[in-house]
Amino acid sequence: MTASSGAGPPVVVTGGAGAIGAVLSHVLAEAGHPVRVIDNLSSGRRDRLRDLEASGRLTFHASDLGRGGNIQEAFRGADAVWHLAANPNISLGTQNPRIDLENGTLAMAQVLEAARTSDVRRVFFASSSVVYGMPREFPTPESYGPLLPESQYGASKLASEALISAYCHSYGMRGWIFRFANIVGPGMTHGVIPDFLQKLRRDPTRLEVLGDGRQAKSYLWVTDCVSGMRRAEEASHDVVNVFNLGTEQQVAVRDIAQRVVAAFGGTARIEFTGGRQGWPGDIPLQLLSVSKILALGWRPRYDSSTAVDMAIATGRAELGL
Amino acid sequence: MTASSGAGPPVVVTGGAGAIGAVLSHVLAEAGHPVRVIDNLSSGRRDRLRDLEASGRLTFHASDLGRGGNIQEAFRGADAVWHLAANPNISLGTQNPRIDLENGTLAMAQVLEAARTSDVRRVFFASSSVVYGMPREFPTPESYGPLLPESQYGASKLASEALISAYCHSYGMRGWIFRFANIVGPGMTHGVIPDFLQKLRRDPTRLEVLGDGRQAKSYLWVTDCVSGMRRAEEASHDVVNVFNLGTEQQVAVRDIAQRVVAAFGGTARIEFTGGRQGWPGDIPLQLLSVSKILALGWRPRYDSSTAVDMAIATGRAELGL
Numbered sequence: 158m159t160a161s162s163g164a165g166p167p168v169v170v171t172g173g174a175g176a177i178g179a180v181l182s183h184v185l186a187e188a189g190h191p192v193r194v195i196d197n198l199s200s201g202r203r204d205r206l207r208d209l210e211a212s213g214r215l216t217f218h219a220s221d222l223g224r225g226g227n228i229q230e231a232f233r234g235a236d237a238v239w240h241l242a243a244n245p246n247i248s249l250g251t252q253n254p255r256i257d258l259e260n261g262t263l264a265m266a267q268v269l270e271a272a273r274t275s276d277v278r279r280v281f282f283a284s285s286s287v288v289y290g291m292p293r294e295f296p297t298p299e300s301y302g303p304l305l306p307e308s309q310y311g312a313s314k315l316a317s318e319a320l321i322s323a324y325c326h327s328y329g330m331r332g333w334i335f336r337f338a339n340i341v342g343p344g345m346t347h348g349v350i351p352d353f354l355q356k357l358r359r360d361p362t363r364l365e366v367l368g369d370g371r372q373a374k375s376y377l378w379v380t381d382c383v384s385g386m387r388r389a390e391e392a393s394h395d396v397v398n399v400f401n402l403g404t405e406q407q408v409a410v411r412d413i414a415q416r417v418v419a420a421f422g423g424t425a426r427i428e429f430t431g432g433r434q435g436w437p438g439d440i441p442l443q444l445l446s447v448s449k450i451l452a453l454g455w456r457p458r459y460d461s462s463t464a465v466d467m468a469i470a471t472g473r474a475e476l477g478l
Numbered sequence: 479m480t481a482s483s484g485a486g487p488p489v490v491v492t493g494g495a496g497a498i499g500a501v502l503s504h505v506l507a508e509a510g511h512p513v514r515v516i517d518n519l520s521s522g523r524r525d526r527l528r529d530l531e532a533s534g535r536l537t538f539h540a541s542d543l544g545r546g547g548n549i550q551e552a553f554r555g556a557d558a559v560w561h562l563a564a565n566p567n568i569s570l571g572t573q574n575p576r577i578d579l580e581n582g583t584l585a586m587a588q589v590l591e592a593a594r595t596s597d598v599r600r601v602f603f604a605s606s607s608v609v610y611g612m613p614r615e616f617p618t619p620e621s622y623g624p625l626l627p628e629s630q631y632g633a634s635k636l637a638s639e640a641l642i643s644a645y646c647h648s649y650g651m652r653g654w655i656f657r658f659a660n661i662v663g664p665g666m667t668h669g670v671i672p673d674f675l676q677k678l679r680r681d682p683t684r685l686e687v688l689g690d691g692r693q694a695k696s697y698l699w700v701t702d703c704v705s706g707m708r709r710a711e712e713a714s715h716d717v718v719n720v721f722n723l724g725t726e727q728q729v730a731v732r733d734i735a736q737r738v739v740a741a742f743g744g745t746a747r748i749e750f751t752g753g754r755q756g757w758p759g760d761i762p763l764q765l766l767s768v769s770k771i772l773a774l775g776w777r778p779r780y781d782s783s784t785a786v787d788m789a790i791a792t793g794r795a796e797l798g799l
Contacts, residue, residue: 269575300622304640312641315640316583319627322627322632323630326629437648
């Protein structure tokens with residue numbers, strides 16, 4: 158019996174109803190793992206998992222991580238937890254610091270404590286490039302320091318990394334920390350591409366771009382993100398394994414604006430609000446060194462430019478445009 | 479009127495009844511700042527502050543940080559907060575991860591939120607060399623990464639650093655983060671020297687040393703620690719300022735054991751439990767690069783060896799030995 162033909166050990170996926178979590182849940186189910194999703198559906202959508210639920214390969218656990226809900230049942234007998242749940246709205250966290258403290262740091266603490274007390278020994282975590290704050294080194298390697306995140310969201314990601322490291326070293330667990338570039342794909346509700354599409358739907362004559370448009374970041378398609386995490390799971394076995402996950406190219410926000418406008422017929426006027434940051438907490442330049450994950454043999458199928466184009470096309474279709 | 483002759487703006491010191499906090503509180507009071515101490519007296523002692531309280535230069539606020547107690551009054555009209563409160567017992571945090579989550583991370587979050595809502599714009603924080611985990615570079619610079627702490631205590635320190643960085647960048651505050659080497663001085667209740675002294679008091683014939691005794695760390699006398707923090711306050715004005723604080727020499731645990739035994743007449747047998755780490759979460763090798771703080775003109779008055787000898791003499795006197 159191969160791993161893909163069923164009967165792998167159960168795994169927990171938090172945020173499994175989210176845009177990344179749902180793809181990961183399908184991949185894990187295909188590999189034969191019974192999947193247990195924990196999600197509060199604050200931004201996730203349960204219909205993404207309906208096929209897996211219907212076929213009995215996935216159980217859904219509604220719970221609000223970070224506020225003490227009971228998640229122990231989902232962990233019983235599981236082999237690993239993939240912790241992807243988070244507040245997806247960085248600006249919201251700046252307005253109310255409690256949001257990322259609860260949905261980020263305290264959620265991670267709850268997940269780790271559930272894992273420890275249930276003897277779940279492997280923890281995979283969706284961290285972010287924002288832990289680097291505004292780095293002075295590009296591409297930014299995993300060894301970059303000091304880590305000075307600029308948003309509450311970033312602080313919660315770094316705090317979560319720290320908790321994983323402490324748990325792994327203290328209690329015989331192992332951890333995989335993935336610092337994501339901008340992940341794009343179907344069903345994304347936050348980020349520059351959904352933002353532009355929604356603005357043009359409201360007013361097709363103009364597109365307001367936050368900042369000077371020179372912000373430039375790397376974009377990774379969601380299936381590449383999941384394949385990178387799975388590759389690291391297979392091939393990397395330190396106590397704590399830290400990987401950047403991204404592509405080797407940047408796309409400027411100005412360029413994305415032009416592509417979105419072109420997709421709408423090219424008539425909208427692009428207006429920049431100015432300033433280096435698009436919004437408080439924005440990291441205007443992001444390019445991660447991915448040599449560590451590339452050395453494991455992983456390659457992204459799509460480069461940043463292709464991922465952006467696919468995200469624009471997908472987003473338009475989803476909005477019925 | 480000079481700053482030292484009185485009437486500076488009020489400052490908040492959390493953990494101000496602790497061994498470091500009480501020294502800092504005296505220095506700040508001498509510089510003319512009305513001092514407001516927040517302490518739960520779990521390991522601090524209010525008698526350290528009695529002179530300042532009696533002279534009206536210090537007000538004491540009993541509060542348990544991290545569990546939602548009201549601390550707003552202490553912050554009203556203050557100019558800065560020095561956050562030193564912490565669980566001093568790293569091993570205890572390994573037994574119960576809730577302790578450092580509450581006394582470390584959540585305490586920091588509460589302090590920062592009180593500062594933000596009271597318009598207190600400057601935050602000074604006692605972090606620790608343990609944020610580096612087991613570094614592979616000695617002396618370890620502030621730019622070392624990745625930061626993989628091995629204890630819950632270390633995780634709470636790194637999480638606190640992350641929160642400071644996010645608050646400073648999001649809300650117009652400024653932060654000073656001090657990663658301490660082993661700080662020694664009067665009234666210390668935790669660490670290798672009090673541990674050895676208490677063991678020899680119980681049984682003067684033998685001294686059990688946790689680990690192989692080859693653990694080697696740098697030791698900084700408490701007044702040097704405080705002068706280093708004050709120097710950085712004066713001379714460093716980035717949004718977030720990260721400084722290692724220590725000396726440039728290591729002393730081995732084996733050496734400390736011999737010195738303590740010698741101070742007791744030299745007859746006790748030293749027995750090593752073996753193993754690289756003294757206890758779970760112990761970081762056996764620690765030597766911080768202090769070139770960044772030295773470049774500001776700060777010099778420690780005492781080197782590691784002298785600080786250790788002074789700590790042994792002080793600890794003996796305190797135990798009446």
